[in-house]
Amino acid sequence: MAFSSIKMTALVALGTFCGIYIGAIPGLSVTMAVSILISFTFSWDVNNALCLMGGVYCGGVYGGSRSAILLNIPGAPAAVATGFDGYPLAKLGEAGIAIGLATTASVIGGFMGIIALATCAPIISKFSLMFAPRDYFLLAIMGILLVGSLSGESLAKGMFAGALGVFLSMIGMDTFTGMGRFTFGSVGLMCGIHFVAIMIGLFGVSEALVQIHDLHIKPMKQDVKKIIPSWRLLFKHLPLIIKSALIGIWIGALPGAGGDIAALMAYGHARRSVKNPSRPFGEGAYEGVIAPETANNACIGGDNIPMLTLGVPGDAVTAVIIGALYIHGLKPGPMLMVDTPHLFWFWVGTLTLANIFLLIFGLSGVRIFAKLVEIRKGLLLPIIIMISVVGTYAINNSLTDVYWMLGFGIFGYILKMYGFQMGPIVLGIILGPPHGR
Amino acid sequence: MEDKIEQNPPGERILLWFLFLFSIFILVNAFMIPHLKNLSSSGAFPIFIASIMILCTLRILWKNHTRYSAFKIGEEIGKAIPLVFPKTVAIYTMIIILYILLLYPLHFWVSSSLFLIGSFLFLRGAKIIRSFFITAAFLTSIYFLFQYLFRVIFW
Numbered sequence: 001m002a003f004s005s006i007k008m009t010a011l012v013a014l015g016t017f018c019g020i021y022i023g024a025i026p027g028l029s030v031t032m033a034v035s036i037l038i039s040f041t042f043s044w045d046v047n048n049a050l051c052l053m054g055g056v057y058c059g060g061v062y063g064g065s066r067s068a069i070l071l072n073i074p075g076a077p078a079a080v081a082t083g084f085d086g087y088p089l090a091k092l093g094e095a096g097i098a099i100g101l102a103t104t105a106s107v108i109g110g111f112m113g114i115i116a117l118a119t120c121a122p123i124i125s126k127f128s129l130m131f132a133p134r135d136y137f138l139l140a141i142m143g144i145l146l147v148g149s150l151s152g153e154s155l156a157k158g159m160f161a162g163a164l165g166v167f168l169s170m171i172g173m174d175t176f177t178g179m180g181r182f183t184f185g186s187v188g189l190m191c192g193i194h195f196v197a198i199m200i201g202l203f204g205v206s207e208a209l210v211q212i213h214d215l216h217i218k219p220m221k222q223d224v225k226k227i228i229p230s231w232r233l234l235f236k237h238l239p240l241i242i243k244s245a246l247i248g249i250w251i252g253a254l255p256g257a258g259g260d261i262a263a264l265m266a267y268g269h270a271r272r273s274v275k276n277p278s279r280p281f282g283e284g285a286y287e288g289v290i291a292p293e294t295a296n297n298a299c300i301g302g303d304n305i306p307m308l309t310l311g312v313p314g315d316a317v318t319a320v321i322i323g324a325l326y327i328h329g330l331k332p333g334p335m336l337m338v339d340t341p342h343l344f345w346f347w348v349g350t351l352t353l354a355n356i357f358l359l360i361f362g363l364s365g366v367r368i369f370a371k372l373v374e375i376r377k378g379l380l381l382p383i384i385i386m387i388s389v390v391g392t393y394a395i396n397n398s399l400t401d402v403y404w405m406l407g408f409g410i411f412g413y414i415l416k417m418y419g420f421q422m423g424p425i426v427l428g429i430i431l432g433p434p435h436g437r
Numbered sequence: 438m439e440d441k442i443e444q445n446p447p448g449e450r451i452l453l454w455f456l457f458l459f460s461i462f463i464l465v466n467a468f469m470i471p472h473l474k475n476l477s478s479s480g481a482f483p484i485f486i487a488s489i490m491i492l493c494t495l496r497i498l499w500k501n502h503t504r505y506s507a508f509k510i511g512e513e514i515g516k517a518i519p520l521v522f523p524k525t526v527a528i529y530t531m532i533i534i535l536y537i538l539l540l541y542p543l544h545f546w547v548s549s550s551l552f553l554i555g556s557f558l559f560l561r562g563a564k565i566i567r568s569f570f571i572t573a574a575f576l577t578s579i580y581f582l583f584q585y586l587f588r589v590i591f592w
Contacts, residue, residue, distance in 0.1 A: 160493035166486050179479040212526050378562025406537050417521045418449045
């Protein structure tokens with residue numbers, strides 16, 4: 001367990017801390033961070049890599065709420081609903097209490113999600129051991145159907161993006177027949193294009209280019225005072241926290257639905273079910289911060305259930321995390337609990353530890369943090385590009401990967417400008433090989 | 438009253454035609470993969486995927502054809518370039534390409550220093566002296582972090 005080693009505990013702490021900042025800074029996303037991180041942790045021991053990634057994952061999902069509350073710019077899609085009441089609270093001078101409530105609600109939700117993961121995953125895993133080859137194929141088909149939920153406005157664009165991802169995964173030598181596919185006589189292409197280089201291009205470079213369009217937007221400064229919420233306030237909202245966590249777990253466990261849907265559904269539930277909110281919804285109701293924040297962090301545990309037991313990701317972030325697990329020799333899917341049960345429990349332990357650190361880092365240093373999220377994009381974007389370059393180079397110590405990353409970055413940017421989503425491409429890359437088999 | 442037809446962003450039609458031609462190119466190449474005998478052969482799945490890509494692009498082109506008809510091709514290209522690559526994005530994309538091309542001849546540290554300072558100034562992230570300081574501090578931390586923690590071997 002991560003708890004037993006100081007080094008691993010420190011890595012979870014570092015990951016959670018960085019994740020909170022990455023999630024909070026508009027323009028940086030957890031998906032981008034995890035994609036880049038995969039390349040750096042390539043040569044690491046699997047346990048250390050999982051510690052860092054688990055921390056970044058948990059911290060990043062929560063971190064999005066910070067900028068939603070302070071700047072009304074959600075750091076992640078899962079934090080969109082938090083801004084509905086979080087930002088009005090900040091304008092009323094209660095940014096501190098909004099952050100405090102968001103943190104405690106996130107941690108409670110996170111723990112409930114982990115409990116669900118620890119209890120449900122082994123049961124589902126046992127059931128999935130009865131799968132025959134055709135069931136695996138159907139499972140892979142189900143994964144590709146997730147494209148529908150990641151497509152954005154147009155299903156056809158989403159399907160194209162998913163198919164493009166599958167095509168990219170096929171470049172190189174067919175592992176079964178040894179036949180070269182789409183190599184055009186190039187020896188270099190026989191090994192294919194490394195999917196991490198594609199992911200860094202699609203999520204790092206292309207996102208940085210998109211952000212250049214908003215260089216001129218200046219964030220509003222907020223005054224942060226009292227942060228830790230009172231016990232009375234927490235106990236008063238405990239039933240809402242529990243209900244929102246259950247919504248988050250349920251939505252997360254459904255393949256294709258992620259934290260953004262869970263948060264919006266929990267927010268909608270709070271609006272309908274809370275009779276006497278602290279203020280009207282949309283004008284700074286505490287309940288409007290608590291419900292979505294509980295749900296999106298509870299969703300982490302829920303998302304991990306189909307991801308680890310069936311190998312089907314819930315959203316773009318979990319698709320990238322599946323890629324990371326593959327890189328480290330793990331095979332998320334029915335055989336994970338048979339071949340490497342210790343790593344499943346290690347992952348559960350890492351997420352638990354990350355939630356403990358989330359509480360510590362979430363309630364401390366908020367004033368300094370409020371200044372940091374106002375960092376200029378003109379400073380941030382060049383650093384993202386440079387880290388993307390270093391990260392891609394680190395995969396194989398090869399500049400060819402960097403050229404691919406750049407190419408996919410620019411291509412992804414053009415696609416994004418016309419409403420194509422990057423999530424389905426990654427999904428196609430990850431789920432393409434099982435289909436082929 | 439005449440209904441106003443909502444227009445898709447200029448350039449989308451060109452992109453979709455490009456993607457359509459690219460998909461056909463993939464399909465042709467998929468057929469050229471040898472030993473196409475049954476569903477298990479190497480080329481079968483690529484043919485299926487390329488067909489999906491073709492159908493999707495055709496579907497979007499067909500669905501939006503009335504919206505696209507508002508533009509003439511030349512006029513569309515003229516409007517698409519400033520939309521996708523406004524001046525700042527176009528120049529910065531060129532800077533990134535230049536940086537990556539210079540990585541090999543100039544080596545990582547020199548090209549990255551030039552890139553960071555140039556980018557900070559171009560994107561107005563910091564003024565000259567501050568840019569130098571931030572670049573120096575950032576590259577130093579990169580050196581220690583990636584050399585010792587992540588063990589990346591720089592070229």
